[in-house]
Amino acid sequence: MKGYKDSVIPPLISDFTPLQGFCISEKGSGSKKSGINESSATDTILKERGRREKMSDKYSVLRSMVPNLFTISKPTREKIVHDTVNYIKCLEEEIKRLEGIKKLQVQEPKAAKPVLSRFANQKSSVDVTVSSGATFFAIRFPFKPDIITKIVKVFDKHHAEVLVATVSVDEQQLLTFTVTIVLGSEGGNTIQKIKEEIVALEVVF
Structure with missing residues (x-):
């Protein structure tokens, strides 16, 4: 072309410089997110473990309070709850019986002299x-x-x-x-x- 010179076209810029103050770091963001998830999962596991230990302790207490569970080496939780309920019912019946005896004693006249x-x-x-x-x-x-x-x-x-x-x-x-x-x-x-x-x-x- 007439009047064309290569020097008129500016050279291509080989290095791209991002805008000042703008930075994208996907690697760093991903690591931070992964760390948060791992910490949350650990807390959940620890809380669940603590809850199970507390439940286990409570079942052990129930077992120690029910006489007929002493003879069973490893009773199931269902067995512990079932026998505990029956034991409470027996205690309630015994309370009623003793209260009835007490009422009769109160109604009886005072003991006479020999x-x-x-x-x-x-x-x-x-x-x-x-x-x-x-x-x-x-x-x-x-x-x-x-x-x-x-x-x-x-x-x-x-x-x-x-x-x-x-x-x-x-x-x-x-x-x-x-x-x-x-x-x-x-x-x-x-x-x-x-x-x-x-x-x-x-x-x-």
């Missing part, structure tokens, strides 16, 4: 004391063969529950037999019958 009864002659005596549901017999007879066996048979005949009994014979061959017994609901009538039958033994001998 009731005393006595039979005595020159050689023998039978003292009876009734107090707080228990009956105390103090029997004194001249010692004779089989007398102790016969006295015991009288108590056994009337289904008396013997709590304490003592037997002794002194130098004058006087037998002392003391016994504390508990009777059923008809204790008053039974006590009188026992006393009469024991006194009859003294007459026989």
Whole structure:
């Protein structure tokens, strides 16, 4: 072309210089984002681990409070919860039973003074004391063969529950037999019958 010169076209710029103050660093941004995600995941794992440890401790506490779980080496959590619920129900029933007993005790009149009864002659005596549901017999007879066996048979005949009994014979061959017994609901009538039958033994001998 006429009048064309190469020097008119400016040379190409080989190095590209980005605008001042503008910088793109995808590598740095990606690393920072990855670090945040890893930290968040670690926190989540630690929190979950802590939650499981707390739950495990609570199940261990429940197991230690339920008697029938002691015999099981590794009960499942379902088993622990099931037996705990049943145990709580049993405790609630026991509370109701004890409260019922307490109400009955409050309604009952105050305990009366001990009731005393006595039979005595020159050689023998039978003292009876009734107090707080228990009956105390103090029997004194001249010692004779089989007398102790016969006295015991009288108590056994009337289904008396013997709590304490003592037997002794002194130098004058006087037998002392003391016994504390508990009777059923008809204790008053039974006590009188026992006393009469024991006194009859003294007459026989």
